[in-house]
Amino acid sequence: MEQEKDPIYSNDPEEKGERLPGSLPIGRLAPSPTGVLHLGNARSFLIAWLSIRQQGGRILLRIEDLDGPRVRKGATEAAIEDLQWLGLDWDGEVLIQSHFRERHDQALEDLVSRGLAYPCTCTRSEIESAASAPHESNLPSSETVYPGTCRDRWSSVEEARRVSGREAAIRLRLEGSPIPFEDRFRGSEPGHLEGDFVLRKRDGTPSYQLAVVADDAADGITEVIRADDLIPSTPRQLLLYRLFGWQPPSFAHLPLLVGPDGLRLAKRHGDTSLAHYRSQGVTPDEVVGTLASLSGLVGPGLKRMPEDLIDDFDLGRIGKDPLIWDGTRQVPGRD
Numbered sequence: 001m002e003q004e005k006d007p008i009y010s011n012d013p014e015e016k017g018e019r020l021p022g023s024l025p026i027g028r029l030a031p032s033p034t035g036v037l038h039l040g041n042a043r044s045f046l047i048a049w050l051s052i053r054q055q056g057g058r059i060l061l062r063i064e065d066l067d068g069p070r071v072r073k074g075a076t077e078a079a080i081e082d083l084q085w086l087g088l089d090w091d092g093e094v095l096i097q098s099h100f101r102e103r104h105d106q107a108l109e110d111l112v113s114r115g116l117a118y119p120c121t122c123t124r125s126e127i128e129s130a131a132s133a134p135h136e137s138n139l140p141s142s143e144t145v146y147p148g149t150c151r152d153r154w155s156s157v158e159e160a161r162r163v164s165g166r167e168a169a170i171r172l173r174l175e176g177s178p179i180p181f182e183d184r185f186r187g188s189e190p191g192h193l194e195g196d197f198v199l200r201k202r203d204g205t206p207s208y209q210l211a212v213v214a215d216d217a218a219d220g221i222t223e224v225i226r227a228d229d230l231i232p233s234t235p236r237q238l239l240l241y242r243l244f245g246w247q248p249p250s251f252a253h254l255p256l257l258v259g260p261d262g263l264r265l266a267k268r269h270g271d272t273s274l275a276h277y278r279s280q281g282v283t284p285d286e287v288v289g290t291l292a293s294l295s296g297l298v299g300p301g302l303k304r305m306p307e308d309l310i311d312d313f314d315l316g317r318i319g320k321d322p323l324i325w326d327g328t329r330q331v332p333g334r335d
């Protein structure tokens, strides 16, 4: 799956993923194999898939397996099985993100050599104690704002390692202005940007932000549809597109599926994994029909497979509020 010639560095606009007039949209399903797929993932994937299938475009499947410590054995195979069971398909072979390390490293090297990134030897607890109050609402996964301790501390990664005796992470040097963007679903977003974020982690793996941009660009992705917990990541990704000179995709962020308590659907709301429903004899058309009805795409109580929803699909019909999944209902589609 390794590529000889990396399309990112090609001059051919088509290979670089620039939108040619009249070219078909390309989307992607990008599960992280860190756990099982649940109703929340299924709903985002369903909408991303419907949007592309309705436009007659291509949808890719990329397994985002870079988060080493969190990747679970067998989760990739399970995700593929769950998607197939749901009736979602994809075009081309399954892309495994970790196979494209060379691409991520090249992109990183580009930023480092242009002086846009720097080594950071801080540990998590050093960052937390040095930082002012965390602005959790604006940052991905309540991460603390990096206070910039290592901005002008090291002259090279080698020096950072030698002097500190630690492996260094690499962070992007931010200039601080926000990157407002137009979300296809939510409208104008302020694109708040704060904190020099990580491009390469201390264990040497590329960060999600870097890898997802390098891969989306190389794969020619033109539209990203995902859950709105990733909104704070979007300005970071848009900044990377800008720095690389790549054409960004359009973004649409959908409300999350939440429990009756308004919190993101999780273990405390019961087992909402697709595997669990399947083992209970629930059928995919019940799951898809329920997700489509919660999303405002069909009336309640209907059984539907994804392909039944293609013709009438309209992103604009999807409700703006978080979708509430009543945890007492054990079976989607059956009251």
Ligand code: GLU
Residues within 6 Å of the ligand: 030, 031, 032, 064, 212, 226, 230
């Ligand atoms: N792999 C990421 C996740 O599961 C999704 C990345 C994305 O859609 O940009 O959270």
Ligand code: ZN
Residues within 6 Å of the ligand: 119, 120, 121, 122, 148, 149, 150, 151
């Ligand atoms: Zn640091």
